[in-house]
Amino acid sequence: MHLTLKIWRQSSPEDAGQLVTYEMPDVSEHMSFLEMLDVLNERLTEQGEDPVSFDHDCREGICGMCGLMINGSAHGPRAATTTCQLHMREFEDGETILIEPWRAEAFPVVKDLVVDRSSFDRIIQVGGYVSVNTGSAPDANALPIGKEVANRAMDAAACIGCGACVAQCPNGAAQLFTSAKIAHLALLPQGQPERQRRTQRMVEQMEQEAFGSCSNFRECEAVCPKEIDVGFIAMMNREYLRAKLS
Secondary structure, eight states: OOEEEEEEEOSSTTSOOEEEEEEEOSOOTTSBHHHHHHHHHHHHHHTTOOOOOOOOSSSSSOSOOOOOEETTEETOSSTTOOGGGOBGGGSOTTOEEEEEOOOOTTSOEEETTEEOOHHHHHHHHHTOOOOOOOOSOOOTTSSOOOHHHHHHHHHHHTOOOOOHHHHHSTTOBOHHHHHHHHHHHHTSGGGSTTHHHHHHHHHHHHHHTTOBOOOSOOHHHHHOTTOOOTHHHHHHHHHHHHHHHO
């Protein structure tokens, strides 16, 4: 495959940045998207040029580190797939691919395709802790949890915090991420003691960051690699209202 890459290059947060074009001949359709960028960086390094900076870690769709806007879509054209699990067979020979960092005020660019997502960390931090003393491992049936509730909690806990929901949202909203983090504990017995305090603190921290407001575009749901649904946002809103009125 021969591909043309238009990649956002920005040397520092203060730099204006610009799109730079690179030709990529002989790209294997079996490469992952990040492996293709690795090949480009090897070539740039050999030529004495600065390689393209991008986030990655596990490359198994688990850690949430990777994240690129590919042709205007967070994580690229394949649904329920992280950037690191996207393969070049999803693209056509001769195609031009636009590669940009997450575009959101709350995720300022650090360098090239790397953004600062520490705003997510601050939302998690204010959620605090779970005070239940678990002691030794209990018997599997000692704490009965309904199958439907357990499944729903696991759906929420699947969030890897990649930030695709924010990057794709026209408002740069973080409601899907925050609601998933609130819901997976709010649904389980272990999360009940701090339930209201946790919800209020996390929502208010989210609002203090530079995230926008949710207006139900549902773009977040469409690009989430773990297919987390917007029903959790409605749940978060109910939880926050109860916390404020209690």
